[in-house]
Amino acid sequence: MTAVNPNPNPLTIREAVQRLGDKSLSTTGLMADLLTRIQETDESVIAWLDVRPKFLMELAEANDRRRTLPRETTPLFGIPIGVKDMIDLAGYQTVCNMESRVEITEAPRDAEVVHQMRKSGVIFMGKTVTQEAAAGIYSDPCRNPWDTERIPGGSSGGSAAAVANGTCLGAFGTDTGGSIRIPAALCGVTGLKPTYGRLSVEGIFPLSPSMDTPGPIARTVADTMALYLAMQGKHKDIPAMWDRFPLSGASLAGKRIGVLSSFFNEHVQPEILAAQERAVEKMRTLGAEIVECDWQDAELARSAAKIIARIECGQIHRDQLTTAPELMGEELRKRVELGAILPADVWFAMLHARERAKRSISAVYQQQQLDAIIAPTTPVTAPLVGEKEINYADGTSEDTGLALTRFTGPWNATGQPVFAVPAGLDEKALPIGLSLIGRPDQEWELADIAHALEAVIQD
């Protein structure tokens, strides 16, 4: 079966801001369209958990009335945004897809990043589906809107699926081992994992506190950066920001882009490697210098990220393991049991490995004078629901969760910012994702590169 683009004519945040501003679009009209689309399609995609149509329409109407007043509105006034159900949104439960939390009280206040974004004028559409406790890549019961027999990836699967399906214009995700980037790749949208520690995690249910970060998912790099600014409370910078990302004529002159060998080329779907080669050629034509390089500690970084996440997750959920383990799903329970019993010397060995990985990747960037590295986001496109193993051409196989996090986890160990951008389709017409990995705290420089690539990669 060939997949179908669920939303062939997507409205971007940038376009919506412009059209709401010139009144060729009303918030009421936009909201009505999105709610209709949710009603018509979300029964099969299941990206949304808690959407309150009457409340949202009232908000939209108030929004339109406000636009008739002479006072200037805020930069993302009336833009509908989804919130992953690991993140507190005032007045909504934060269930985290955990049975033990189904009766939890509604959050009394917003998570810090939500609170900051609220100042930009967005409308929060509701909560999106997450993998249980954000610990995994399936995001059940959500499905991939390109092909509902396939998974959307996770753990921010609902957020990526909602954006891809055209039921909101952007969404919050969280990322500990790839949870923003994997669903962005599998659903054909754009995601940013910011530098670790750059955005507040206050009001976000933890998975692995030494690697957790929230981040935005949207349709374009510029939209993603607008949300990133809003998450920091810097919404006043958004109007000037749009000019940083011209709609044509982007250049990569003077940029040095690294292409990693070995670890990032093994057991990868050939069409994904071909997409990366196409991207590299396009970047070269835009003036970038392409540098072949190697990072010998990639596997080490992957192990460190994976095992640290297991141990921290084991500690966070340990009480439930002793009191009500039957309320945990199998995927979470396996992680927590293992994380809880691993000895302290494993923890210290992995902390050491993580530091080592940070230092060795910084040396690669320094020695090669790199601005960014390009790599596949995932080794395969969206697996089928229930496909627990990925089989490779050489006869080997790999657990689906381990396969999908293989190229994302290392960057959680190093804490670097990563842009996941769509890079065409495979032969089943499923989205392919590529990652651009930058230097810590260089999100804007990375966004410039991602924007230039975005402009040419879909040709």
Add this chain to the structure above:
Amino acid sequence: MSDSVSHVREVAQSLGISIQEDRLEQLASAYEATLKEVEATRQSQTPLPTPSPYDAGWEVKR
């Protein structure tokens, strides 16, 4: 594997975690695989490149 199963059972009990018998083997297998992976990371660590990245850090390019 039986040694691992006993060890995992013992550790879990000492932490007050009750693991059902039918889950122990799978957990012991994951436990052993993790210890092997940790050992492999210890073996695979190559000497740090020169100049030391302790000095290079994450200086902004150019």
